[in-house]
Amino acid sequence: MDLYATELMGAKAYDVGGHYVGRVREFFIEPAEAPNRVSHYLLSRGHFQPLVAKHNQVASVAAGKLELNVSERALELYRPNESWLAVQKDLLDQQIIDTRGRKVVRVNDVDLTPFRTNGNVELRLSQVDVGLAGAVRRLLQGVVPPKVVRKLQSKLPQGAIRWEFVNLVEPDPMRRLKLRITHEKLEDLHPADIAEIMEDLSAAERQGIIASLDEETAAAVLAELDERLTTQIVEKLDPEKAADILEEMAPDAAADLLGDLSKETSEELLHEMPGQEADEVRELLEFDPATAGGMMNTDFAFVGEGSTRDEVLEWMREQEFNLDQLDTIVLLDSLAQFSGTISVARLLLAAGDQRMTELKMEPLLSLSPNADDKEVFELFDKYNLRMLTVVDKEKRPIGAITVDDVVSSLLK
Amino acid sequence: MLNRANIAAQWAGWSEKVGRARAATRPFRKRIAMFFAIVGPGLIVSNVDNDAGGIYTYAQAGAQFGNTVLWTLIPMTLVLYVSLEMCSRLGAYTGKGLSDLIREEFGFRVTFFLMAVVLIVNLGNVMAEFTGVFWATDVLGINRYVSVPLAAVLVWVLVVQGSAKWVERIFLTICIVYFSYVISAFLAKPEWLIALLHLLPPQLLQFVPNIKPFVEVPKFDATYAVIVAGLVGTTIAPWQHFYLQAAVVEKRVGPRQYGHTRNDVLVGSISCMVIVFFIIVCTAATLHVKGIYHIDNAGTAALALKPLAGKGASVLFAIGLLNASVFAASILPLSTAYVVCEALGFESGIDRKFGEAKIFYGLYTALIILGAGLVLFLGAHANTILLWSQVLNGFLLPVVLIFILILVNRRDLVGDKVNSPGFNWVAWISTAAMILLTVVVAYTSLHDLFHW
Numbered sequence: 001m002d003l004y005a006t007e008l009m010g011a012k013a014y015d016v017g018g019h020y021v022g023r024v025r026e027f028f029i030e031p032a033e034a035p036n037r038v039s040h041y042l043l044s045r046g047h048f049q050p051l052v053a054k055h056n057q058v059a060s061v062a063a064g065k066l067e068l069n070v071s072e073r074a075l076e077l078y079r080p081n082e083s084w085l086a087v088q089k090d091l092l093d094q095q096i097i098d099t100r101g102r103k104v105v106r107v108n109d110v111d112l113t114p115f116r117t118n119g120n121v122e123l124r125l126s127q128v129d130v131g132l133a134g135a136v137r138r139l140l141q142g143v144v145p146p147k148v149v150r151k152l153q154s155k156l157p158q159g160a161i162r163w164e165f166v167n168l169v170e171p172d173p174m175r176r177l178k179l180r181i182t183h184e185k186l187e188d189l190h191p192a193d194i195a196e197i198m199e200d201l202s203a204a205e206r207q208g209i210i211a212s213l214d215e216e217t218a219a220a221v222l223a224e225l226d227e228r229l230t231t232q233i234v235e236k237l238d239p240e241k242a243a244d245i246l247e248e249m250a251p252d253a254a255a256d257l258l259g260d261l262s263k264e265t266s267e268e269l270l271h272e273m274p275g276q277e278a279d280e281v282r283e284l285l286e287f288d289p290a291t292a293g294g295m296m297n298t299d300f301a302f303v304g305e306g307s308t309r310d311e312v313l314e315w316m317r318e319q320e321f322n323l324d325q326l327d328t329i330v331l332l333d334s335l336a337q338f339s340g341t342i343s344v345a346r347l348l349l350a351a352g353d354q355r356m357t358e359l360k361m362e363p364l365l366s367l368s369p370n371a372d373d374k375e376v377f378e379l380f381d382k383y384n385l386r387m388l389t390v391v392d393k394e395k396r397p398i399g400a401i402t403v404d405d406v407v408s409s410l411l412k
Numbered sequence: 413m414l415n416r417a418n419i420a421a422q423w424a425g426w427s428e429k430v431g432r433a434r435a436a437t438r439p440f441r442k443r444i445a446m447f448f449a450i451v452g453p454g455l456i457v458s459n460v461d462n463d464a465g466g467i468y469t470y471a472q473a474g475a476q477f478g479n480t481v482l483w484t485l486i487p488m489t490l491v492l493y494v495s496l497e498m499c500s501r502l503g504a505y506t507g508k509g510l511s512d513l514i515r516e517e518f519g520f521r522v523t524f525f526l527m528a529v530v531l532i533v534n535l536g537n538v539m540a541e542f543t544g545v546f547w548a549t550d551v552l553g554i555n556r557y558v559s560v561p562l563a564a565v566l567v568w569v570l571v572v573q574g575s576a577k578w579v580e581r582i583f584l585t586i587c588i589v590y591f592s593y594v595i596s597a598f599l600a601k602p603e604w605l606i607a608l609l610h611l612l613p614p615q616l617l618q619f620v621p622n623i624k625p626f627v628e629v630p631k632f633d634a635t636y637a638v639i640v641a642g643l644v645g646t647t648i649a650p651w652q653h654f655y656l657q658a659a660v661v662e663k664r665v666g667p668r669q670y671g672h673t674r675n676d677v678l679v680g681s682i683s684c685m686v687i688v689f690f691i692i693v694c695t696a697a698t699l700h701v702k703g704i705y706h707i708d709n710a711g712t713a714a715l716a717l718k719p720l721a722g723k724g725a726s727v728l729f730a731i732g733l734l735n736a737s738v739f740a741a742s743i744l745p746l747s748t749a750y751v752v753c754e755a756l757g758f759e760s761g762i763d764r765k766f767g768e769a770k771i772f773y774g775l776y777t778a779l780i781i782l783g784a785g786l787v788l789f790l791g792a793h794a795n796t797i798l799l800w801s802q803v804l805n806g807f808l809l810p811v812v813l814i815f816i817l818i819l820v821n822r823r824d825l826v827g828d829k830v831n832s833p834g835f836n837w838v839a840w841i842s843t844a845a846m847i848l849l850t851v852v853v854a855y856t857s858l859h860d861l862f863h864w
Contacts, residue, residue, distance in 0.1 A: 093515050093523075106757035108520065130757060138520040202507035203666060228664035235668070 003123065004134075005087055005110035006141040007063035013043050013053065014065070015072045022051060024066055028084035029125060031180040036163050038087075038112065038123040041066065042078055051075040056120050063146040069120055083178035087125075090168075092138075095201065096128065097167040099185040102193045104200035108134030111160065128166055131159025171204030173211065183212045191220035199226055207236055215241075219248035222257065231260040234269075243272030250322075251277070252297040252405065255284035284399075292376050293369030295409055296390045296399030302330040303356065305339045310352040325404075328387035330397050331356050337395040338366050341387065366391045369398065373409055380406050453659035454496065454673065456743070457652045458680035462687050463740035464544020465537070465798050466646045467733055470688055472707045473639045474695030479610040480630035482692060484640055485685050486611060491842040492648050493681040495813060498820045498831070498839065499653045500677050503660030504670040505826040510657040510812075511755035513819050526811070527752045531775075533808050534651055534748040536801035538783030541744060543794045544737030546787060551730040557788065564784035567742040568777065572766075596728050597690040602697030611689075638856045641849040642802060647688070648846070650808040653816060655747040658754070667829075745779035803858075806850040813843045 011024045022045035030039040037055060044050040052075065059069035068075075085091065091107050098105050109129035115122045129137075133153040140149050167185050170176045186194055186209065194213075198206045198221070210218050210233055222230050222245060234242050234257060246254045246269060258266040258281060266285075270278045280298045287293030301321060303312050312329070326344060333339040340360035350359055365379060366389045379388060380403065390399040462470075473481045499510060506513060515523040542560055549559035606626050609617065617627045630636055656677070665673045699707070749772050753760035759769040766773050790797060817839055821830045831839065 093520055106515070108757065135520070135524075135756060139524055141521075203505075204507070206507075226664060228666075228669075232664075232666040232668065 002126065003061060003063060003112045003114060004129070004137060005092065005112065006134075006137045007146050008061065008066070008112065008123075009088065010142055011061075011064045011066050013041070013068060015068045016059070016070055019072060021045065021068065021072050021075070025050065026086050026088045027123075028081075028086055030084050032083055032178075035180075036125040038125065040084060043075070050078040052078040055122050058120050058122075061114055061121050061123060082175060085168075085179050090170075091128070095169060095205075096161075097169060097186065097197055098130075098161045098165060099167050099189065100165040101161070102189055102197065104197055105130040105161070109137055125163050127160040127162045129158075129160050132156045133158050134160075169201060169205045169208065171202070171208045173208065176208060176212070183209055187213060187217050191217065192224045194221045195224035195226075199229065203232060206233055210237065210245075211241070215244045215248050218245045219253075223249055223253045227256070227260060230257055235261065235265055239268050239272050243269050246281070247273055247277050250297055251280040251284055251299055252295070252399075254281045256289060256294075259285055259289060287369055289409075290373045291369060292367045292371040292373070292388075292390050292401060293399070295373065295376060295405045296369065296401045297405065298399045300330055300387075300389075300397070300400035301326060302332055302397060305331040305333055305356045305360070307356055308352065309347060309350045309354050309356075309359070312347065312356065325402065328400070330389050330400065331360060332397070338389055338391045338397045340364050341389060343386075365389070366395075366397070367401075368392075376401060377406060377410065452676065453656055453663065454500065454677035454680035455683065456680075457496065457656045457659070458492065458677075458684035459687070460736075460740045460743050461647055461649065461652065461684050462691075462736050463537075463541055463646075464547070464733065464737045465540045465802055466688075467544070467691065467736060468707070468798055469639075469642045469646045469802070470691040471695045471699075473643055474692035475699040475707050476705050477630055477636065477639060478628060478696040478700035479607050479693070480614055480628050481639060481643065482607065482610040482689065483613040484643055485689055485692075488644060488647055489681050489685040490838070491644070491846075492684070493678055494835070494839055494842060495648060495653065495816065496656055496677045496681065497674060498816050499657040500660050500665075500673050501670070501829055502816070502820055502826065503657040504665045504673060505667060505829050507661060507666075509661050509751070509754050510654050510816070510819075511751045513825070514815055515755050517819065517822075517825075518815070523755045526815075527755050529808055529811075530650070530654070531748060531752060533801070533804040534744055535779060535782060536797070536804050537649070537651065538741060538744050538748075538779050539787050539797050540801040541737045541741035542784045542787040543797055544733055545741065546791065546794065548730045548734035548737060552727070552734075556791065560784050560788055563738055563741065564780050567738060567745075568780050571742055571746055571776070572773065594687075594690045596732070597694035597697075600694050600697045602693050604693075607689075607693045607696070634856060637849075637852050641806070641852050644846065644849055645802050645806040645809070647684070648809060649805050650812040651744060651747055651751075653812055654751040655743065658747065658750055741780070741783070745776050745783070748779060749773075749775040803854055806846075806854060810843055810847045810850060813839075813846065817843065 005027075008024055008027065013021045013024060015021050022043035024041050025044040026042040027038050028040040028042070029035075029037065033039060039055050041053040041058070042050055043053060051072070053066075053068055057068050057070045057074065058066065060067045087110055091110060093107065095104050095106055097103075107128045107130060110125055111127045111129060112123040113126045115124055133156040136153055136156060137149055140152075165185070167183065168179070168181050170179060170181050186197075189197075194209075194217070198209055201209070206229065210221070213221065222233070225233070234245075237245070246257070249257070254277075258269065261269070270282060273281070284293070284296070284298060287296075289295070301316070301319070303315065307315075328341050328343050329347070330338065331340045331342060339357075342356060342359050342361060346359050346361070363383070365383065365385070367376065367379070369390050369392070376388065379385060386403045388401045389397050390401060392398050502508075502510065502513065508516075511523065511527065514526060542563065545563045546556045546560050549556060609623065609626060610628070614627050614629045618624050618629050660673055663673075695707075699705075750760050752758075752775060753769070753772045758771040760772040787794070787797065817831075817836070819825060821836065823830055
């Protein structure tokens with residue numbers, strides 16, 4: 001039968017001869033050895049120095065009672081160890097990430113499953129309890145007999161998360177390393193979900209998560225995060241790492257982020273970034289965020305209007321476009337001036353030798369970078385646009401506003 | 413046909429030509445936006461303070477002791493600022509709410525009992541707010557069986573249906589109505605110089621030769637101590653600390669924006685006290701000088717103003733009271749539900765949908781229905797409700813302050829932003845003084861209640 005951490009805390013421990021040794025005050029997991037096995041039990045005995053029992057010294061465990069298979073003399077004195085995860089101190093009442101439910105929850109209790117191995121009993125942490133039943137158990141622990149509590153809780157809604165879906169949060173990088181905490185499980189989530197999880201955590205914990213994500217995921221998460229938090233996070237990151245993350249971001253998102261930082265920090269980061277990317281971002285930084293220039297992205301696809309569909313496709317295959325985002329291509333005339341746009345769907349259906357001029361979409365829309373955001377919204381609404389080209393005074397395209405830029409600035 | 417290299421060549425010069433004109437305006441616009449994004453919690457939290465219980469106590473203090481209680485305002489501002497500042501600092505540097513921190517550092521059981529007490533105390537406060545609605549509408553001639561349920565529904569809809577930003581803006585706008593107290597005070601034509609003089613302790617002023625004749629010296633006795641305790645108790649309430657810290661976290665205030673928030677708390681503390689100053693001066697100049705020493709309720713205070721300062725002052729007073737009560741009645745249940753849910757690990761926040769945060773909305777609704785319902789049911793004992801809500805606040809406050817002080821001095825939580833020794837001295841002495849006052853007020857309240 002499963003055991004709960006609350007039932008084990010305060011349990012009386014007896015040695016092999018049946019002599020009372022002390023009470024269980026804490027127990028630990030050593031992630032470097034086994035990810036969920038209870039490796040050490042801390043036995044306190046009043047004002048004496050506490051002892052520690054190892055997992056292979058435990059003969060049986062039940063609610064309120066722990067029996068050892070060795071005599072008291074075989075036990076070692078307790079010494080704090082940073083690479084042990086303390087269930088009471090590090091887990092109970094703390095926030096963890098439920099990677100399956102994609103949210104941050106608080107641990108009420110921990111479920112332990114006993115496994116009988118040769119001559120001893122090992123406890124394995126099977127799930128963490130976040131529901132009402134765990135809360136009631138915590139409240140009544142030590143006041144009401146465990147049997148009564150068990151009976152009572154069977155009627156309460158259970159809320160448990162399997163240990164393999166639990167992602168611990170630890171702000172201290174050294175401790176994270178010692179406890180083998182990674183955020184690999186998080187990387188499988190959608191960046192928007194990770195961002196929402198991070199918004200529920202404290203500043204130090206957020207920092208820890210961003211620092212341990214790979215740059216690509218970190219960039220995607222930062223783009224989704226509440227902008228007030230983004231600046232706080234980037235300011236505290238190591239500039240080199242921050243620049244690496246910025247490089248992965250779309251230039252307009254990077255510019256938005258840098259625009260919120262102090263001039264020195266943003267210059268420092270731009271300095272760390274490779275020349276071409278930094279230049280693109282610098283250009284965008286010149287614009288007020290509430291104008292077409294501030295909303296646009298300088299990363300967009302453009303081709304000459306005289307080229308044929310096959311030529312364009314061939315050229316596109318060689319480029320490193322973000323294909324999930326690409327749905328409109330800008331056309332240029334022989335003076336490199338804006339001559340129209342064409343949707344990828346039209347391109348798809350066109351004949352191989354059809355020229356871009358014939359496929360051009362009507363009406364011919366473009367905007368100056370100084371146009372204010374209201375004008376942008378109106379155009380998107382009126383013409384059901386997914387993309388709008390921004391042109392300079394010479395009518396040369398300098399950027400593109402996509403519908404997701406519009407949505408996010410509408411929500412601000 | 414056009415090839416890419418050709419275009420790239422024509423392209424070269426473009427970036428120089430694109431407008432830079434707007435770049436210069438950006439920092440200033442941003443700074444303003446930043447201030448408005450962060451200003452608010454401190455201002456809201458200190459002004460919700462001037463609620464029904466508060467107005468009753470201030471008016472009573474002014475009527476009974478006139479200007480002689482004004483000297484307490486300056487030390488009270490200091491204590492209010494010190495205690496709220498610690499919470500906002502905890503919020504900004506840990507990114508966690510007060511109840512979260514208590515849960516993480518002191519365990520489940522401590523948190524559970526604290527939250528149970530918070531729930532009861534705040535239910536008392538909510539009842540006090542609906543009592544305010546009841547009195548104010550009485551003065552305006554509206555039946556309480558219409559006004560109280562109406563206010564309850566209004567409050568509920570306002571918060572549940574509105575988005576968080578929208579609700580907060582409404583509240584901030586309504587704050588302006590507090591100036592009706594100031595107008596009331598001016599209509600009452602008090603002796604301003606003498607009132608200002610009494611901001612300094614009269615016990616000291618009486619020894620200054622030329623000033624002595626203008627100074628009224630209070631008699632230090634039990635009733636005076638109770639009024640002072642009441643003033644402190646109603647001005648510095650436990651729920652404010654939870655609310656402020658939660659708001660600071662929700663507004664994403666970090667170390668860099670912390671300066672703005674501290675100013676906000678400072679402005680809030682001072683503006684709250686300025687309003688209190690006007691209420692006391694107003695009642696002192698109208699009631700105290702005419703020999704009306706006792707106020708049965710805040711509504712009586714409004715009625716008492718009628719013959720003295722004209723019909724206008726009375727209506728203003730009632731509107732001010734109504735606004736204060738509705739304002740506090742919408743914030744209190746909300747912050748209570750939020751704090752309790754956060755601490756015990758339930759989903760919370762008005763940005764969540766009803767189905768996602770059932771317990772949160774359930775608690776919020778129950779507090780409003782119970783609060784309003786009990787007030788209608790116990791209407792005749794409104795004085796007792798106010799009294800008890802204050803006594804309970806007084807019991808809880810020192811406990812909360814001790815938690816705050818322990819947490820804010822933990823280097824592993826806030827780093828080098830722990831209290832300075834001087835700040836700690838002020839804070840601990842204030843806490844000790846508050847415990848002393850609580851004992852006094854508790855003793856006398858129980859004494860009054862059971863006629864010992």
